[in-house]
Amino acid sequence: MKILGISLFMFISLAGISLGIDFIKGYELPAIRSLNPLYVMEIPELAIMYLLLLFLFVDPVLSFLQKKRNRKK
Numbered sequence: 001m002k003i004l005g006i007s008l009f010m011f012i013s014l015a016g017i018s019l020g021i022d023f024i025k026g027y028e029l030p031a032i033r034s035l036n037p038l039y040v041m042e043i044p045e046l047a048i049m050y051l052l053l054l055f056l057f058v059d060p061v062l063s064f065l066q067k068k069r070n071r072k073k
Contacts, residue, residue, distance in 0.1 A: 041049070
């Protein structure tokens, strides 16, 4: 929990500093679309992102199903 809190604090701090520097330099956000990284990603980048997300979720699901099958036997 402590690691998650520190990570969240660091993310908010760094994002605030980055946006603060942009506003000081005179950059204005034209729309909220500019903050979404999915709009600027290309096809290979999207494929790699979805593949990594798939690997992230498949292993716990397969582990859960294997434990569930072993309990029934």
